[in-house]
Amino acid sequence: MWRTLTSLRFTLLVLLTLALVAILGTLVPQGEPPAYYLERFGTTFGALLWRLGLANLYSGAWLLVPVSMLALNLLACLVKGLPQALRRAMTPLTWQAAEALPLRGRFIWPPEMKSSEVVAKVWRAELGRSQRLSLPGKEIFFCEKGRFRPLGPYLIHFGLLLVLWGALVGKLWGVEGKLVVHEGELAERFETLRPLTERVLPFQVRLERFQVNYYPQSGIPAEFRADLTFLRHGQEKKRAVCRVNEPVTFDGWTFYQSSYGAEPSGPLGFEICQGNLCHRLEAPVRHRVELPGGGAQFLIIKVEGNLQGLGPAVQMAFRDGPGHPRIFWVSLNHPQLADQPDSPFAQPAGYRFTLTSLPYRWYSVFQVKQDPGVWYVYSGFLLFLPGLFMAFFLRPQKWAVVLEKTPTGDKAGRLLGASPRAREAFEVRRERLLRRLQQGARE
Amino acid sequence: MISAIIGIVTLIYLAAAFLFLAAGLRAAPAWDRLARIFLSTGWVLHTAAFLGRWWQSSLLAAQHSPPAGFQEVLRMVILQVPLANFYESLVFFSWCLPTLPLISFRRYTTGFLGGLLSLLASLLLAYASLGVDSHIRPLMPALKSNWLLLHVLTCFVGYGAFALAFGAALLFIWQLRCPLLPAATSLPYMDRLIYQATVIGFVFLTLGIVTGAVWAEAAWGRYWSWDPKETWSLITWLIYATLLHARLVKGWQGRRIAWLAVLGFLAVLFTYLGVSFLLPGLHSYLT
Numbered sequence: 001m002w003r004t005l006t007s008l009r010f011t012l013l014v015l016l017t018l019a020l021v022a023i024l025g026t027l028v029p030q031g032e033p034p035a036y037y038l039e040r041f042g043t044t045f046g047a048l049l050w051r052l053g054l055a056n057l058y059s060g061a062w063l064l065v066p067v068s069m070l071a072l073n074l075l076a077c078l079v080k081g082l083p084q085a086l087r088r089a090m091t092p093l094t095w096q097a098a099e100a101l102p103l104r105g106r107f108i109w110p111p112e113m114k115s116s117e118v119v120a121k122v123w124r125a126e127l128g129r130s131q132r133l134s135l136p137g138k139e140i141f142f143c144e145k146g147r148f149r150p151l152g153p154y155l156i157h158f159g160l161l162l163v164l165w166g167a168l169v170g171k172l173w174g175v176e177g178k179l180v181v182h183e184g185e186l187a188e189r190f191e192t193l194r195p196l197t198e199r200v201l202p203f204q205v206r207l208e209r210f211q212v213n214y215y216p217q218s219g220i221p222a223e224f225r226a227d228l229t230f231l232r233h234g235q236e237k238k239r240a241v242c243r244v245n246e247p248v249t250f251d252g253w254t255f256y257q258s259s260y261g262a263e264p265s266g267p268l269g270f271e272i273c274q275g276n277l278c279h280r281l282e283a284p285v286r287h288r289v290e291l292p293g294g295g296a297q298f299l300i301i302k303v304e305g306n307l308q309g310l311g312p313a314v315q316m317a318f319r320d321g322p323g324h325p326r327i328f329w330v331s332l333n334h335p336q337l338a339d340q341p342d343s344p345f346a347q348p349a350g351y352r353f354t355l356t357s358l359p360y361r362w363y364s365v366f367q368v369k370q371d372p373g374v375w376y377v378y379s380g381f382l383l384f385l386p387g388l389f390m391a392f393f394l395r396p397q398k399w400a401v402v403l404e405k406t407p408t409g410d411k412a413g414r415l416l417g418a419s420p421r422a423r424e425a426f427e428v429r430r431e432r433l434l435r436r437l438q439q440g441a442r443e
Numbered sequence: 444m445i446s447a448i449i450g451i452v453t454l455i456y457l458a459a460a461f462l463f464l465a466a467g468l469r470a471a472p473a474w475d476r477l478a479r480i481f482l483s484t485g486w487v488l489h490t491a492a493f494l495g496r497w498w499q500s501s502l503l504a505a506q507h508s509p510p511a512g513f514q515e516v517l518r519m520v521i522l523q524v525p526l527a528n529f530y531e532s533l534v535f536f537s538w539c540l541p542t543l544p545l546i547s548f549r550r551y552t553t554g555f556l557g558g559l560l561s562l563l564a565s566l567l568l569a570y571a572s573l574g575v576d577s578h579i580r581p582l583m584p585a586l587k588s589n590w591l592l593l594h595v596l597t598c599f600v601g602y603g604a605f606a607l608a609f610g611a612a613l614l615f616i617w618q619l620r621c622p623l624l625p626a627a628t629s630l631p632y633m634d635r636l637i638y639q640a641t642v643i644g645f646v647f648l649t650l651g652i653v654t655g656a657v658w659a660e661a662a663w664g665r666y667w668s669w670d671p672k673e674t675w676s677l678i679t680w681l682i683y684a685t686l687l688h689a690r691l692v693k694g695w696q697g698r699r700i701a702w703l704a705v706l707g708f709l710a711v712l713f714t715y716l717g718v719s720f721l722l723p724g725l726h727s728y729l730t
């Protein structure tokens with residue numbers, strides 16, 4: 001059991017299973033109502049997809065089981081490998097161990113050479129700082145690089161565990177919902193999706209003002225902006241501006257601007273002319289209205305607070321006979337737009353609708369959220385950075401030079417070293433070091 | 444002006460591809476050197492075009508709402524980095540392809556591998572010029588974030604490195620199948636290149652996913668929402684994690700690693716292109 005849990009074959013299996021589950025999740029549309037699957041995939045197959053939970057893959061056992069396996073696997077590997085990695089990282093190279101490193105080359109110097117200084121010079125240039133030890137009859141230089149590399153993978157794996165833990169915390173204790181506030185009004189109740197219930201915030205929010213601002217002359221929105229006030233027991237606590245991409249946090253709850261709209265706050269006033277014959281009338285939204293004289297009807301579909309930067313406008317449907325109704329917009333501030341043929345403002349032939357009054361108010365929809373798991377996730381992310389660096393960019397290597405006197409009075413040097421993980425770079429450096437040391441005699 | 448430069452760069456990369464190919468077929472290092480001169484020239488122009496477009500869209504944004512003070516100028520310039528639509532991302536992706544080989548894998552990217560990468564860069568640019576809307580548009584509110592720069596940059600640098608690993612893997616597999624080809628690309632070299640490029644790609648993809656998650660949390664309140672593009676980047680990440688473990692811990696080498704690198708890059712391409720065209724979602728370039 002333990003052998004399986006810590007085996008890398010199991011890891012590869014889990015990683016590929018997760019990949020397959022994720023692929024499945026992008027092929028089958030997620031989170032739609034049952035009817036959708038029946039219609040799209042046929043009754044038998046659609047029902048099967050629904051029964052198997054493939055329609056809500058990411059919140060069910062399909063994902064939970066392999067992710068738990070991954071977490072177990074990571075934990076087991078951590079328990080198994082971390083102590084040894086820690087021990088290796090915490091044990092500095094001793095001179096005894098340095099002297100026992102494999103031999104990588106020899107050099108001989110004449111007796112009059114200032115051997116220690118030459119070695120120290122070459123060492124500084126090629127390897128940086130070294131430790132130096134004089135023993136009777138010999139002298140040892142040694143150093144170790146990338147000692148902390150073995151901890152890198154464990155930082156990554158531990159970070160990953162933190163991320164998974166954070167996700168679990170968020171799933172169990174996080175709250176997420178939708179809050180609708182009208183301009184000038186207070187709100188504290190919001191709707192959560194899973195499960196579908198209503199909840200109450202521990203404070204109130206007032207939408208002071210809502211604006212949609214456009215890039216000049218382009219009709220492309222530049223900014224959605226909500227000015228909010230937070231209150232507790234009727235007392236103002238904080239004012240803040242919430243924009244798309246700029247959420248506001250109050251008391252652990254975060255508010256994200258997610259959508260908006262304008263709602264009529266009374267009947268709309270129109271002047272409607274047919275030729276020279278004009279009437280004034282009031283019309284409610286989404287109710288069919290007969291024009292005086294009969295034969296023609298219209299219906300106000302919706303109200304926009306700022307249509308493409310042109311200010312308030314209403315969308316209407318108009319019909320004066322059989323056939324499809326005409327759909328067009330009427331702008332409050334720019335009635336002359338109706339004269340442009342082929343524009344969305346072009347009106348039915350022979351008629352002219354002008355808005356005389358358009359009472360409306362904005363509302364804004366916020367996603368409200370409290371997720372106590374985010375900080376675990378972020379801590380995990382932070383661990384990735386040193387972890388990746390240590391695992392991939394540190395090259396552990398050990399070097400030593402031992403200088404000894406030969407019976408003839410010459411100085412014999414041995415270059416020792418090891419680097420099991422970066423053989424190529426090690427070899428390049430070995431050649432250079434040895435060449436410089438051997439030349440040292442002639443310098 | 445800038446699209447004209449991009450057109451020229453496309454042709455230069457194409458020429459470099461043919462020169463590399465010729466170098467590979469005749470095993471002639473002189474052709475390699477010539478090809479590299481072409482590639483470097485193209486790359487310099489390409490960089491200029493990228494910066495030029497950045498300049499242009501910053502100017503345009505400054506006309507809409509003139510920034511006041513150094514900080515606002517800086518923020519505007521950061522926001523206007525030309526990585527905001529499909530055209531710009533294609534231009535940047537194809538910029539990443541020759542960048543890594545020119546900087547740090549010079550020894551490896553000659554002959555067929557150089558040809559493959561230059562050709563890929565050239566094709567992507569041609570597609571960007573001919574098939575994609577290249578207008579500079581004002582930034583949507585959802586993209587106004589400092590994270591945009593970091594997120595897209597890290598993702599695409601990662602994709603560029605994976606492309607290099609993919610090229611090396613293709614050559615490796617090809618070499619195994621038809622060992623009689625004249626350009627005897629050394630198999631151990633290719634094997635090492637696959638691994639090294641994958642490491643770089645993996646590190647940058649990890650950073651890309653992390654910055655994406657932080658951005659999503661800051662902007663939409665959810666660090667992970669199983670959007671198809673997110674999900675596919677996770678799939679890509681898992682495939683490369685598998686490759687790295689198989690190689691480092693289990694000691695796999697050669698053919699099996701090469702196939703994993705090919706699989707991984709197919710996942711990259713699907714993440715980048717397939718998701719936009721075949722699956723709906725947040726990241727779709729088409730909406």
Ligand code: HEM
Nearest residue numbers: 006007008011070073074077150153156391392684691692
């Ligand atoms: C998606 C999940 C995972 C990621 C991103 C990941 C990442 C990494 C990385 C970057 C390394 C360093 C590679 C190197 O040695 O240079 C590594 C090593 C390693 N991983 Fe993972 N890992 C994951 C899951 C796992 C799991 C579940 C296990 C459990 C068996 C595992 C076991 C190992 C082992 C034994 C090493 C080698 C440690 C060493 O070199 O001392 N990994 N991993």
